[in-house]
Amino acid sequence: MNLFEVIKTLKPTTPQPEIIPGFLYGAFRRKSISFYNGLTDENTIVYWFQSRSFTIDLRLKSQTGTAVQERQGWIGNTLWDNASQLLSWEVKDYANYQNHVQWPEPARLHAIGNCILEFSPSNVYVEDWRQQVQHGLFLGLRLQSALDVQSGQTREMDGGLIICADHIAYALTRLPEMQSQVAELDIKSADATSFDLLQSFEVSIGTQGFSKICSTRTGETGHDFDLDNFEILDATHLVQHVEVEGRAIDLIFEIDIYQPEYEFQHMTTTIAKAAQWMSAEQNHLLHHAERVL
Numbered sequence: 001m002n003l004f005e006v007i008k009t010l011k012p013t014t015p016q017p018e019i020i021p022g023f024l025y026g027a028f029r030r031k032s033i034s035f036y037n038g039l040t041d042e043n044t045i046v047y048w049f050q051s052r053s054f055t056i057d058l059r060l061k062s063q064t065g066t067a068v069q070e071r072q073g074w075i076g077n078t079l080w081d082n083a084s085q086l087l088s089w090e091v092k093d094y095a096n097y098q099n100h101v102q103w104p105e106p107a108r109l110h111a112i113g114n115c116i117l118e119f120s121p122s123n124v125y126v127e128d129w130r131q132q133v134q135h136g137l138f139l140g141l142r143l144q145s146a147l148d149v150q151s152g153q154t155r156e157m158d159g160g161l162i163i164c165a166d167h168i169a170y171a172l173t174r175l176p177e178m179q180s181q182v183a184e185l186d187i188k189s190a191d192a193t194s195f196d197l198l199q200s201f202e203v204s205i206g207t208q209g210f211s212k213i214c215s216t217r218t219g220e221t222g223h224d225f226d227l228d229n230f231e232i233l234d235a236t237h238l239v240q241h242v243e244v245e246g247r248a249i250d251l252i253f254e255i256d257i258y259q260p261e262y263e264f265q266h267m268t269t270t271i272a273k274a275a276q277w278m279s280a281e282q283n284h285l286l287h288h289a290e291r292v293l
Helices: 003-007 176-182 192-198 272-280
Strands: 026-035 045-050 054-060 072-081 086-090 107-112 115-119 125-131 135-148 159-164 167-172 202-206 230-234 237-244 247-263
Touching (some): 003 230, 026 159, 054 159, 054 167, 072 167, 072 202, 135 237, 176 192
Antiparallel strands (some): 026 125, 072 086, 107 115, 115 125, 135 159, 135 247, 167 202
């Protein structure tokens, strides 16, 4: 069955204590990153999709022209330290396209409007993230196991799917035998003979429904996400029957969150005095103001 047909038969997930602050849920595009040396990058394509407990991240220098060795994408657990108010991520090496963590610092965050500012504790950079969605379907599926149909063995893989309204992120790591070869490579200097190995790791993003607009895999841009061949295992698990590099694999997903109609945070609050000031000065303050994504 198609995924959207399957979820119609599911009950929405019961609200649970937040693992991370709820304002982080959604699909975010990085507007800019500014560094301590005065430089700012507004052109690198970066997306951060956040489910209840995990993140999918994609970073490309350009939509279709990023060198195979330079693509970045990963999936990992999202961790929140309430005492320090810091966000961090737990990402296995095999759950990272580059086979190592490129962003080791935790994040100090401040939300205002549809913007989240992410400060590195060392002050080496600040990132400006923009919420891309307002309301709609919120679905997070996290891969729990990958079963090789022929051998009956479980393969060490990670993956997930996050849908926020009409925005989609999908991640699936390499087959273990391919990952073991990648682990021996110096990815930055890898030649064309290794490109198929490298880009067998997929992170793909869609921002207008079912079509991929950016991907770690060459040739995936413009193709539809594979949302077919899903079945319900139980109230909290789905299975998708897929083919990965010529192998029949059953991907067993746990439902991380499912809300058919979810209101993503795209505005914040302020104090009454500040709101009154803004109202009084709006002729100047809001003359050129618009919603920037």
